[in-house]
Amino acid sequence: MIFPVAIDTFSLTFAALAVYLTITVSIYTPGYDDHMRGYGRFIYRTFPWAFCLFSCLGVLSGNWFLFTIFVELSSLVLFFMISISDTSAAKLYLLSQLAGASLLLTGTAMLYSATGSTAIGPVPRNCLWLFLCGLGIKAAFPVLHFWLPAVHSRAATPTSALLSGFAVKIGVFGTGRLVSADTGPTLLLLGSIMAVYGVGRALIQHDAKRLLAWHTISQLGYIVAAFGVGTPLGFAAGFFHAIAHGLFKALLFLSAGSLEKVCGTKDLKQLGGAAGTTPLTFVFFLVGALAISGCPGFSGFASKTMIKAALHESGNTTCYWILQAVGAGTVVSFCKMGYMAFLRKPVKNPARPPKRAPGKRSDNLRNLGMVLPAFATIILGLVPGFFAGTGGLDTHYLFKTANILSATGTLALGLGLFVFLRKWLETDKDPIPDADMLVEKGVVIFGNICSTLQTAHCGMLRVYIAVTVGTGIVLSLLLR
Amino acid sequence: MSLVLAVVTPLLCAFLIPVFHLVWKTLPVCLVGVMGLASLAASLAAACTGWVSPAASLLGGWPPDLGIVLVADRLAAPFMLLTSMGVATSLVCSLEKYGGGPWRYYAIFFLLAASMNGILLTADLFNLFVFYEIFSVAAYLLVASSMSWQAMEAGLKYLVLGTMGALFFLLGTAFIFMATGILNMALLPEALSVVPRETLTVISTCLVLGLALKTGAFPVHFWLPDAHSSAQTPVSALLSGALVKVSVYALTRISCLFFLSNGGGVFRVITIMGVLSILGGHLMAFRQDDIKRLLAFSTVAQIGYILVGVGCASAAGIAAAVFHAINHMLMKMGLFITSGDICERVGTRSIRAIKDTAGVLPANVAIFTVFALAIVGVPPLNGFMSKWFIMLFSVTDTGLCPALAIAAGTIISAAYYYGVVSALVGSVVRRNTGSPGNNDLDSPTVSASSVITGTFAVLCLLAGLAALWPPMQSSFLSIGETAVDIEGYARLVLGK
Amino acid sequence: MLMLGYSSAVVIFCTGLYTIMARRNLFKTVIGLSLMEASVLLVIVTSGFIPGGVPPIAPFRGVAVNPLPHAFTLTAIVIGASDIALALAFIVKLNKHYGTADIDKIRGLRG
DSSP states (O other): OOOOBOOSHHHHHHHHHHHHHHHHHHHHGGGTOTTOOHHHHHHHHHHHHHHHHHHHHHHHBSBHHHHHHHHHHHHHHHHHHHHHHOHHHHHHHHHHHHHHHHHHHHHHHHHHHHHSOOBSSOOOHHHHHHHHHHHHHHHTOTTTTTTHHHHHHHSOHHHHHHIIIIIHHHHHHHHHHHOSTTTHHHHHHHHHHHHHHHHHHHHTOOBHHHHHHHHHHHHHHHHHHHHHHOSHHHHHHHHHHHHHHHHHHHHHHHHHHHHHHHHSOOBGGGOOOHHHHOHHHHHHHHHHHHHHHTOTTSHHHHHHHHHHHHHHHHTOHHHHHHHHHHHHHHHHHHHHHHIIIIISOOOSSOOOOOSSOOOHHHHHHHHHHHHHHHHHHHHHHHOTHHHHHHTTOOHHHHTOHHHHHHHHHHHHHHHHHHHHHHHHHHSOOOOOOOHHHHHHHHHHHHHHHHHHHHHHOOSOHHHHHHHHHHHHHHHHHHTO | OHHHHHHHHHHHHHHHHHHHHHHOSSOOHHHHHHHHHHHHHHHHHHHHHHHHSOEEEEGGGOOTTTSOEEEEOTTHHHHHHHHHHHHHHHHHHHHHHHTTOOHHHHHHHHHHHHHHHHHHHBOBHHHHHHHHHHHHHHHHHHHGGGOOHHHHHHHHHHHHHHHHHHHHHHHHHHHHHHHHSOOBTTTHHHHHTTSOHHHHHHHHHHHHHHHHHHHTOGGGOTHHHHHHHHSOHHHHHHIIIIIHHHHHHHHHHHIIIIITTTOTHHHHHHHHHHHHHHHHHHHHHHTOOBHHHHHHHHHHHHHHHHHHHHTTOSHHHHHHHHHHHHHHHHHHHHHHHHHHHHHHHHSOOBHHHHHTOOOOOHHHHHHHHHHHHHHHTOTTSHHHHHHHHHHHHHHHHHOSHHHHHHHHHHHHHHHHHHHHHHHHHHHHHHHHTOOTTOGGGOOOOOOHHHHHHHHHHHHHHHHHHHTTSHHHHHHHHHHHHHHHOHHHHHHHHHHO | OHHHHHHHHHHHHHHHHHHHHHOOBHHHHHHHHHHHHHHHHHHHHHHTOOTTOBOSOSSOSSOBOOSHHHHHHHHHHHHHHHHHHHHHHHHHHHHHHHSOOBTTTOOOSOO
16 A cells, blocks of 8 residues: 655655754763663653654655554654653643544544545645644644643653654644645734743743743744745745754753753752853753844744744734744743853752762763754754745845844843843742643533433432433434 | 354254253363354354355245345354354353353353344344344343342343343334334335334334344443443453444344435434443543443443444445444453453452552553553554544534544543553552562463453454555445445345 | 224333332332233234134134234243343342342442
């Protein structure tokens, strides 16, 4: 049986990203899990490659059915990896991804009954909502993102890197394949909401990895909005930002993991002065932070400029200014993280460093692992020709003075806001309800339904007989 | 000739067992084994006949409108294969667990096998009822065979509710006889087309209610969790794996022959019951602490999937339903046998208690996990494939609601199977971190039942991959086409 | 004659149904089941009746009623008898465990 494939630039680049990130994680992991033994260690060393295999097969598949199968398998592999460190986060991940895959499968069934084929590409309007919900769970659309912060922050660092670096990209990859005239306005709206909400939540976070997880949602918003523009430039911009984000977000997660390994905690309130103790980690963090903030010379600048150009060109000025504001917010947030973790003087009660300090070898492995995404980020920032070309944009456009000024202006604004708001950002905030509350309420309702059914199974034979007779009466009415 | 043998051989074995008991106090295991093999051979021969060259055999040489006809066609053949595999597996497990001692158990067992073959082969409505009653009484006895109070209570409730179902079925048959004067299932479709609407309503209500009750569809499934969880392990496996499928066959056959052209309301009702079974079964299973009761409720839900497939009233939908019936047999028998082994070793059926023990073998857990992944619907195992086909065809034929119910069912079943598998894994972890004094449970024996469950696990994977292979897909489609081909059935029965 | 047969079958069926649903003694449940079975069999036998017919025993002196329902009824009576016997055996065994024949108290399996 022939495996229908869809090999084009879009899918091949994503597959290459998957392989690159898996190599990164494979080099990094031995430096991170040196305290583990047995089957946990085995899973951490081998499962990333299974994930890579399934993800590549998924992005290369030529119909939605095979895409769903391989996405489901890759989620299962990640589930095993997450379950080693935190079983309840793993269960949440498994159930939410299964929900997404089931919705995708239902959508594919509807697509087949409507058009007679399941080839990958835009879908008719009546099954669009199923596809968007299914892919939305994977790509963390608003409300459907309820699983992401919890899972990304509680998983082990290499797993988080793969999750934020590639697993969510599969969702936007699917969204990219769906892009058509119908999807434009919806995706623009979703993207803007995601970007703003993500950054807003990130600003009040003190857990380093949770902060990065919220930023993932925010950056995915950029990508989705870019796809929503509908023009080839918009598509190329979203594509570029997806690849760039995969690389620098993986880098940021890996540096946060390194920080956790050395200093013993990921709580920003208890960190400080790590720039002195782990200078290399600080350098890598800086590369990632500058990339995500859109500093010229890094990949984030090039991709964000392309997105802004696409929005400007198609006349979506509201979205353009929203994303500019979000950019400033991103800068503020990363200034906060950099300051609290690396630059300020150590706090009065620092976290106790782990009993067994990681050795030289594990340090080297981790740093070597982080070199790869850092290198790619810088190269893509300086030579973005490949991606710019796919959007029909001249590379020189990206380095036009206006664009560089726009980016540095955002950086300066963000830095200024940070200095102004520093005290406010460091204090604790009351937790504001998030989509998790909806899930909790849903679980309560679900429990009530189960309890009602359980009381119906009371064990009394007369009740059962009465229900049988009742069913007979209902059947006779239905079969008239 | 071979078709009658499929019914007569197990019947003969059932009657010979008490005779042999007079000679040997404890029946030799190989004797029962030989009898089992003979029955298996006869059933498989009938199944092959049905698949390769569908045939009818007139009993006693009476012409079709006067006598009883046995028919094997492409719809009956997969069900015969399914039941003979189920009976053989259950027999092997019983022999392994109990030896040749309980002769009454084996006598009833073979009686059950004979009646199942009878239901699958007959083309006469009253003959179907008679075989159905033999089947039911044998099932009640097997459920109660362990003589524990739970088994007795389950047996009583199964009996009362089952007898009510049989009564409605008999009433339906009586009304058909009163309306048309014929009882041959091949002649009835034409005769029923001139029957007035109200009579057809009553007939369909009685027949559907009776058969749905035997199948275990949601509002009338209350006997199923009790019976399937209180019976002994080989009996539970047989009940969940094979018995409910025979009822599904009867429901499919009767609905397609009598109601496909006369009024599509029956299929809509079957779909509704299917959706209710999926949701009700999964929701109830979610709360269970007893592992066998959880598996029984899971059976209710899986029957729902099959009913949704049947309710499509198209060749493709019924083919998908048959595929899921076969897959479910493989998965559920494997689950029951493995969990039965585990519960015996550990001494408890409570999931919470299993987590705190250390007696579970890693091999058992691995095989259980394969079946659990298959039944939840993880690609590329067979459960995923059959669920996909049912979803596909139900969206085309009946709308979006059953597909969304199937999607919801996947998530809920993942949640509760995750609970079971994590409890088992927890027990294995405890075992490996060395709790002293458990060495008597140490030796993993290679028993016949573990060989069978291992084979089923491999078959699950192979069936899943084979489902993507076009020749396999067209074979299954031919099953569905036979089901909806009323004229073909009539030609088969009457032409001979 | 036909109306008498069918109406008494309906009355007996409803009596049986009422007994099953309203009476708590397990023996009465069994009796109710038996009544329901009897009513269905009465329907079957009555369906074969031909007004002015004679019993279907050769040689006939006129039109014989349909003997086929009689055959069905005999088979069904046998089946019904074995069902009832089994039910009574279950009740005896359950009484040993529960100490009662009250159907509402026999609910050990639930939930």
